[in-house]
Amino acid sequence: MQTENLTDILRQHPFLAGLSEDHMQVLVGCASNVRFAEGAPLIHEGEIANKFYLVRAGRIALETDVNARGKIRIQTVGPGDVLGWSWLISPFRWHFNALAVADVRAVALDGECLRKKCEDDHDFGYEMLSRFSRVMERRLEATRVQLLDLYTTSPGARV
Amino acid sequence: MTHETMNAPAAPREGVRLHPVTVKKVIWETDDTFTLQIDLGALGNTFNFLPGQFNMLYVFGLGEAAISISSDASQTGTLAHTIHRVGTVTSGLAQVKRGDVIGLRGPFGAGWPITAARGKDVCIVAGGIGLAPLRPVMYAMLRERTAFERIILLYGARSPLDILYRVELEEWAKEHNVEVLVTVDRGDSSWKGYIGVVTTLFSYIKLDARATVGYVCGPETMMKYTIDEMGRRGLAEDQIYLSMERNMKCAVGFCGHCQYGPEFICKDGPVFALPRIRHLLDRKEL
Amino acid sequence: MVIIESTELNHLLEGLISRGYLLVGPTVRSGAIVYDEIRSAEDLPRGVGDEQLPARYSLRRRDDAMFFGYGVGPVSWKKFLYPPRLTMFRATKAGKGFTITPGETEPRPRTAFVGVRPCELNGIIMQDKVFLGGPYVDGAYKKARDNAFIVAVNCTESGANCFCASMGTGPGVTKGFDIALTEVLQGKRHYFTAEAGTSLGKEVLGALSTREATDPEAKAGLDAVARAGTSQVKRMDVRDLPQLLNDNFENPRWDDVAKRCLACTNCTMVCPTCFCSTVEDSTDLTGTHAERTRKWDSCFTMDFTKVAGGNIRPSTRARYRQWLTHKLSNWMNQFGTLGCVGCGRCITWCPSGIDLTAEVDAIRGNGVHA
Ligand SMILES: Cc1cc2nc3c(=O)[nH]c(=O)nc-3n(C[C@H](O)[C@H](O)[C@H](O)COP(=O)(O)OP(=O)(O)OC[C@H]3O[C@@H](n4cnc5c(N)ncnc54)[C@H](O)[C@@H]3O)c2cc1C
Ligand code: SF4
Ligand code: SF4
Ligand code: FES
Numbered sequence: 001m002q003t004e005n006l007t008d009i010l011r012q013h014p015f016l017a018g019l020s021e022d023h024m025q026v027l028v029g030c031a032s033n034v035r036f037a038e039g040a041p042l043i044h045e046g047e048i049a050n051k052f053y054l055v056r057a058g059r060i061a062l063e064t065d066v067n068a069r070g071k072i073r074i075q076t077v078g079p080g081d082v083l084g085w086s087w088l089i090s091p092f093r094w095h096f097n098a099l100a101v102a103d104v105r106a107v108a109l110d111g112e113c114l115r116k117k118c119e120d121d122h123d124f125g126y127e128m129l130s131r132f133s134r135v136m137e138r139r140l141e142a143t144r145v146q147l148l149d150l151y152t153t154s155p156g157a158r159v
Numbered sequence: 160m161t162h163e164t165m166n167a168p169a170a171p172r173e174g175v176r177l178h179p180v181t182v183k184k185v186i187w188e189t190d191d192t193f194t195l196q197i198d199l200g201a202l203g204n205t206f207n208f209l210p211g212q213f214n215m216l217y218v219f220g221l222g223e224a225a226i227s228i229s230s231d232a233s234q235t236g237t238l239a240h241t242i243h244r245v246g247t248v249t250s251g252l253a254q255v256k257r258g259d260v261i262g263l264r265g266p267f268g269a270g271w272p273i274t275a276a277r278g279k280d281v282c283i284v285a286g287g288i289g290l291a292p293l294r295p296v297m298y299a300m301l302r303e304r305t306a307f308e309r310i311i312l313l314y315g316a317r318s319p320l321d322i323l324y325r326v327e328l329e330e331w332a333k334e335h336n337v338e339v340l341v342t343v344d345r346g347d348s349s350w351k352g353y354i355g356v357v358t359t360l361f362s363y364i365k366l367d368a369r370a371t372v373g374y375v376c377g378p379e380t381m382m383k384y385t386i387d388e389m390g391r392r393g394l395a396e397d398q399i400y401l402s403m404e405r406n407m408k409c410a411v412g413f414c415g416h417c418q419y420g421p422e423f424i425c426k427d428g429p430v431f432a433l434p435r436i437r438h439l440l441d442r443k444e445l
Numbered sequence: 446m447v448i449i450e451s452t453e454l455n456h457l458l459e460g461l462i463s464r465g466y467l468l469v470g471p472t473v474r475s476g477a478i479v480y481d482e483i484r485s486a487e488d489l490p491r492g493v494g495d496e497q498l499p500a501r502y503s504l505r506r507r508d509d510a511m512f513f514g515y516g517v518g519p520v521s522w523k524k525f526l527y528p529p530r531l532t533m534f535r536a537t538k539a540g541k542g543f544t545i546t547p548g549e550t551e552p553r554p555r556t557a558f559v560g561v562r563p564c565e566l567n568g569i570i571m572q573d574k575v576f577l578g579g580p581y582v583d584g585a586y587k588k589a590r591d592n593a594f595i596v597a598v599n600c601t602e603s604g605a606n607c608f609c610a611s612m613g614t615g616p617g618v619t620k621g622f623d624i625a626l627t628e629v630l631q632g633k634r635h636y637f638t639a640e641a642g643t644s645l646g647k648e649v650l651g652a653l654s655t656r657e658a659t660d661p662e663a664k665a666g667l668d669a670v671a672r673a674g675t676s677q678v679k680r681m682d683v684r685d686l687p688q689l690l691n692d693n694f695e696n697p698r699w700d701d702v703a704k705r706c707l708a709c710t711n712c713t714m715v716c717p718t719c720f721c722s723t724v725e726d727s728t729d730l731t732g733t734h735a736e737r738t739r740k741w742d743s744c745f746t747m748d749f750t751k752v753a754g755g756n757i758r759p760s761t762r763a764r765y766r767q768w769l770t771h772k773l774s775n776w777m778n779q780f781g782t783l784g785c786v787g788c789g790r791c792i793t794w795c796p797s798g799i800d801l802t803a804e805v806d807a808i809r810g811n812g813v814h815a
Contacts, residue, residue: 014362038351061346061354073346076354080362101351141384145356146344150378151287151317175581177534179542219536219543220728220735245753260542405757406750408724411581414742415721416749418771421778426580442694444763 006031009107013054014080015131023124030113036060036100042083043098049086050111055079058104063097075143076101085132087111175411177217177262178202182255183237188323192288193253194229194241197263203236209270210295211402211430215410216240217262218251225407225425227292228266232299241291241323267410268429271296271400276372280309282364282394284385286357286377290314290323292402292429293376297327301335311338311364315357315381318343319350338364357381358388368393376402383440386433399433420445446663447655449626451635454512455486456653457596457624461557464649466594469525470559471518476504478518480525483559490515497604497789499798510635513560513628516604517788521717522558522565523572526589531739533724538733548736549585557594561622563615564607564786566597568717570621574780575720594645597622601629601669603677606789608802611681614786616673618642624650627666638666681787681802682809689809690774694766698807703762705797710743712791712799713768718776718784719743744768769801 007028010016016024034053036042042053042060053060059078063071074096077083083106086094092111118125184196195216199206213227230239244253255261273296281300285293300307312331316322322341332339340360342353353360357377373394375385382401389399403424408414410425417424420439422431439445449457458468462484470483473490483489494507495515507514532548561569573590576583600609600616609615618625623646626637638658641647658666713719723742728735742749744767750757758764776784785801792800 059351059353061351063348071348073348073350073354076342076346076352078353078363142356142359145358145380145384148380149317149344150381151315151321151344177545179545181542217726219538220726220732222726223724249753258541262536262543262545404752406748406752408722408742412579413576413581413583413720414723415744416723416742418744418767418775421775423779444758444760444766445694 006033006107009033009056010054013056013107015054015082015135019127023127026117026121026124027109027114030110030117031107032110034104034106034108036104036106038100038103040104041097041099042104043094043096045094045097047094049084049092049094051108052082052084052087052111053106053108055081055083056105056107058100058106059102060098060104061101063099065097071097074146082132082135085136087114088129088132175264175267177215177264179260180263182257182259182261184257185255188241189321191244192241192321192323193244194239195252195255195261196230196239197237197261199236199238202263206235206238206266208232208238208266208295210273210299211270211292212266212268213292213410213429214240214263214265214267215407216242216248216252217264218248218255219260219262221251222248223262223408224248224252225267225404225410227402227429229291229294230298231302232295233302241288241294243288265410267425269427269431271374271402271430272432273299276300277306279307280311280367280371281307282311282313282366282371282373282389284313284357284373284375284377284389286315286381287317287321288323289375289377289381289402293374294324294327296374297331297337301331301337304335308370309338309367310336311366312340313357313360313364314339314341315360315377316341316343318345319347319352340364356384358384361388361392366392366394368395371398373399374401375399379403379440386440396433396437400430401433401436402429403431403436404429446658447639447650448658448662449637449639449653449655451510451512451628451630451637453653454637457639457649458483458486458557458559460649460652461559461594461596465555466557467554468557468559471513471515473504477502478504478515479520480518480522480558480560486512489513489560495604497606497793499606499792499800500795501798502793509630511628511630513598513626514602516600516602516607517562517565517790519715519790519794521715521788521790522561522569523717523720525556525558526569526593527572527576527583527586527720529741531585533737533739536735536737543735548738553588553592555592555594556589557596559596559598561595561597562600562788563597563618564609564612564788565717566595566618566621567609567612567614567786568788569595571718571780571782571784571786572720574782578780594649595622595624597625597642599625599627599666599670600673601627601666603673604789606679606792606800607677607787608679608681608789609787610674610677611679611683611802612783612785612787616677617667617670622646627670629662629665629669631665636662638663679789679792679800679802681785681805683783686783686805687774687777689805690770693808694770696808696811698804698811699762699766701807702765702799702804703760705799706745706761706765707796708745708761708764709796710745711794711796713743713745714741715790715794717786717788717790718772721749723748744771769804772801773805 061073062075181198183198186194215223217223226240229241331337346354405417412426472481536543576586597618622642625640721742725738772784
């Protein structure tokens with residue numbers, strides 16, 4: 001019952017659009033439903049990254065420490081987004097903090113469990129990797145544009 | 160027809176006279192951006208503009224700058240300009256107090272083709288001061304809210320403190336059924352809204368690509384990413400309009416400064432249908 | 446077509462003076478042909494010729510007595526229609542506000558341009574499109590243009606930098622003149638054939654004691670003009686030129702020419718069609734009087750494309766490309782013709798001797814073709 005629900009939820013998430021039924025079953029074995037109330041921390045910088053989240057509702061802010069000036073928020077993720085890829089890449093540690101800034105519903109996927117499945121089933125591993133690399137590419141592009149600090153100049157200015 | 164027609168006056172007219180006009184009110188929107196509310200005086204009887212058009216504003220002895228009109232086109236006798244202080248003339252304008260007189264000539268250029276959006280969804284994407292020339296579009300559409308289907312406004316600002324027209328943004332969302340999504344490049348711990356470039360907001364809206372018109376204004380780089388994103392979401396290029404900026408001295412097609420390939424941004428634009436300038440957007444140092 | 450004997454050229458000029466025209470025509474100033482005020486045919490540089498090559502200009506003495514035996518000098522007629530500096534308005538502080546008065550209040554004298562070459566006349570026609578042909582009209586230009594009487598002179602010799610034949614703008618005039626002259630010198634026989642292009646031109650000619658040209662007289666003039674065309678050595682290959690340049694936005698030739706171009710703006714200043722300008726606002730010391738001056742500008746200057754936060758065309762490569770592409774491609778979109786009349790001034794007055802026809806050939810040779 002619980003598993004069936006979860007499969008439906010996963011199927012609706014854009015990150016998994018078009019994923020084969022077999023792979024969906026593999027994935028669901030590592031998935032669990034989670035909720036975070038506004039203000040709740042999801043990720044602590046430096047800790048072991050053993051999860052990623054498929055966000056269904058709410059908003060999560062990514063924060064980073066800027067030495068003495070404290071924290072700044074550098075990005076938010078929301079419904080339809082994926083949070084976290086450090087679970088995929090050695091040394092499997094988070095390099096930012098994340099907290100819910102609006103009540104969050106998400107599906108958490110266990111990194112250790114997934115890594116194992118990726119190793120057992122290379123097709124599945126490839127599927128995950130290619131989906132994540134697409135997300136990472138888009139995210140990096142967005143970050144690059146964000147770093148340009150566009151709005152300090154006037155509309156037509158090139159950077 | 161892709162352009163509103165008012166930019167081509169029926170009879171040829173002179174390079175447009177400069178009119179002294181009085182500033183009624185100065186509203187500081189952010190640390191470096193302010194709105195001048197202007198009393199047009201006698202000029203008010205004849206002054207009509209289209210959303211997206213701009214004026215040349217003159218500070219006595221200092222110079223002129225091209226500034227979009229940011230107020231409601233249906234108001235007569237008065238108009239507003241929202242100005243980002245960046246250099247000589249805009250700093251001069253920032254010194255202006257209530258009751259001071261500045262010079263104004265205009266309106267110039269082609270506006271946003273609002274009629275093209277009737278009966279459709281409208282997706283407005285603005286970055287920074289780029290919201291100013293789109294505010295008259297909002298006013299025009301809200302006056303006839305039912306003539307349009309969904310109105311979506313995606314707005315990116317540098318930080319929460321740099322968000323323009325905050326009160327109005329909330330009002331549009333609450334009272335006029337506008338889907339307003341605001342994102343900032345960096346937030347502090349009090350900011351609970353979106354953080355990230357404006358294109359990331361597309362993830363949180365569903366576009367009916369075949370029935371949506373897109374209006375885009377902001378830094379050129381941001382506009383390029385935005386139209387790419389709109390393309391990915393299936394919007395046809397001829398449904399996308401953007402407002403361009405270049406150096407402008409005359410605003411009437413004489414000085415040559417605003418040339419953008421074959422286009423004069425002052426008289427052929429500043430608002431262009433995307434297909435007309437698509438091939439120019441990727442040309443560096445054009 | 447009528448005949449004006451060379452000895453009677455002055456009658457034509459007197460006729461114009463008596464109608465209240467100020468005469469402007471070729472004179473010699475600091476070693477160059479310069480258009481300036483003249484009072485009679487005596488002031489024309491008779492017997493003077495010129496030599497033009499890339500980055501080279503010199504006057505020489507001719508071994509004949511031609512009135513118009515030289516090509517175009519560094520200053521085109523645009524100086525009179527579209528002045529290099531123009532006060533656009535003056536503003537005076539009054540209380541919290543200010544009042545504005547127009548800059549040019551003196552009526553412009555009616556001016557006869559004597560000795561307008563076909564390429565230059567086409568340059569004027571091109572600037573007419575810029576300043577009079579769009580939704581807005583430049584008032585000062587219109588006034589000057591309305592007050593101008595044009596005595597064109599067909600070319601019977603071509604200089605080494607001339608390529609009007611390629612551009613279809615010479616060596617004979619076809620339109621836009623009040624009176625067109627062709628100077629014929631055959632042995633001892635020296636005369637002008639004259640043709641009116643407007644009713645005013647007809648009136649001016651009619652007041653002179655002229656006679657109809659005989660066929661041989663007319664033919665001698667036409668032949669001389671035709672020879673000037675066929676003998677022209679410099680050529681511009683205009684086939685699909687707008688498309689060619691549009692397709693070659695990223696041609697390596699732009700890097701090559703950028704190494705030679707000094708971005709000195711000479712080419713744009715001497716060009717009869719270039720129309721760009723900038724404005725300068727200033728106040729007097731007391732801060733109560735301000736004025737705005739319009740000045741010729743060039744797409745080669747550093748500030749031309751300055752916007753807050755950057756410069757759109759920082760490189761010489763991009764600026765040369767703008768210049769050539771505007772003239773030979775974008776102009777077509779904007780005004781329905783190419784923006785070059787083949788007068789060769791930009792070649793003569795370029796300190797590096799950059800020749801736009803050679804640049805076009807190079808791009809045609811190595812470039813992308815549609
Ligand atoms: C159609 C259009 C609409 C616009 N709408 C708005 C708007 O609504 N709000 C807004 O804030 N901005 C707007 N802008 C941008 C605004 O015009 C510029 O930010 C403004 O001109 C900057 O002027 P400045 O003198 O303050 O800046 P500066 O950085 O001092 O100067 C930039 C401009 O001044 C000129 N300049 C500076 N130095 C020199 C020099 N040495 N020689 C020659 N020229 C020089 C250049 O022409 C350049 O355009 C718009 C621009 C356009 C084209
Ligand atoms: S580009 Fe050169 S040849 Fe052509 S009209 Fe201008 S000055 Fe003359
Ligand atoms: S070539 Fe340059 S200076 Fe000449 S009209 Fe074009 S943009 Fe202006
Ligand atoms: S601003 Fe002068 S031509 Fe456009």
